[in-house]
Amino acid sequence: MLNDDPTPELPGPDGPTGLQVQLLTAADLQDSLMVASNDLERLQRLLTDATETLMGHFYGATAQIQQLSRAAAQHPELPESHLHETMQHLAGAVTALQFQDMASQLVNHTQRRLRNCADRLARDVMGDDEDGEAVVEEAPLRPNPVTQDEMDAGSIELF
Numbered sequence: 001m002l003n004d005d006p007t008p009e010l011p012g013p014d015g016p017t018g019l020q021v022q023l024l025t026a027a028d029l030q031d032s033l034m035v036a037s038n039d040l041e042r043l044q045r046l047l048t049d050a051t052e053t054l055m056g057h058f059y060g061a062t063a064q065i066q067q068l069s070r071a072a073a074q075h076p077e078l079p080e081s082h083l084h085e086t087m088q089h090l091a092g093a094v095t096a097l098q099f100q101d102m103a104s105q106l107v108n109h110t111q112r113r114l115r116n117c118a119d120r121l122a123r124d125v126m127g128d129d130e131d132g133e134a135v136v137e138e139a140p141l142r143p144n145p146v147t148q149d150e151m152d153a154g155s156i157e158l159f
Contacts, residue, residue: 026125033118040111044104051100058093061086105145112140 068083116139123134 023125026121030118030121033114033121037111037114037118040107040114044107044111047100047104047107051097054093054096054100058090058097061090061093065090109140109142109145112137 065083065086068086072083115137119134119136123136126134128134
């Protein structure tokens, strides 16, 4: 437990005091939490970029399928198996988009939890600063925003 006395202890002849070691350890831990939070933020940006690319291809493929479907209706001799295979590929793309959504929810949830830990640590160990009371971002209420841990393809309706 930390000393409630706000007067810092001066290092003795044998090195830093217990309180100074605790403060340094708390500061290092807070820095590590913030680094992890920043890494999650970068991961979220990567997921977002990949999803935007996937969505662009998805919409392009959907438009092409609609054209093929209209052409197949006018020309019954065209093989329908190609259209069916393409629809299966699009169903896989939808599953990937669902995975991205779940992954984004988990990343955001973990990022908020890490931020809450870092803020509480700073407030509890280092106290308020000259600007006033330390602000602590609220922790997520639920322990986990996503209950699924795997994705299976199923029937998917496209637009």
